[in-house]
Amino acid sequence: KQEVTQIPAALSVPEGENLVLNCSFTDSAIYNLQWFRQDPGKGLTSLLLIQSSQREQTSGRLNASLDKSSGRSTLYIAASQPGDSATYLCAVDKAGNQFYFGTGTSLTVIP
């Protein structure tokens, strides 16, 4: 069964810092890897989707990379802002079926 792990579980940084969130998965036979943002008590906001044939995706200050063979993905956030404070979840799926979610990284950006 696919297991998804995210490190660190929590992260606190001063505003303006660049940071990296890590995600690892045990079964490399994935179809998509997706990064989400979840604000307290709210649903999921999709940030970046990387298909298995891709190595990275970028959106604004966010950059996600995927190394399928090693079962790893990173989410890079440049010039962090207090509004980036949230829980970040990574999830993988197999051929468009169910997603397996990591436990998330809780990010706090201190003004």
Next chain:
Amino acid sequence: GAVVSQHPSWVICKSGTSVKIECRSLDFQATTMFWYRQFPKQSLMLMATSNEGSKATYEQGVEKDKFLINHASLTLSTLTVTSAHPEDSSFYICSAKKRGAPETQYFGPGTRLLVL
């Protein structure tokens, strides 16, 4: 496009009552919908997969008689928590696969259930 809504967004009920949560794909046809549950401080876990017009497939440990799923149309799936108990209090999120673009899923905003 590709918006998924859930109703209600919040529900509080007494123990023993049943609660119905709706998941709708607003601007596309959803061939498959997934229901996830998230307990506090934990990640999302899949409860069941539903395909339009057929019975839902439940994950191990999820009681199908307690969590009734009906995917009656290509735009609507419902999750009914029957005889809810406090331990059913959770955040329930659905996602939908779009007909013609099955490689991606679109998530609803979630429904928070509190059983007193």
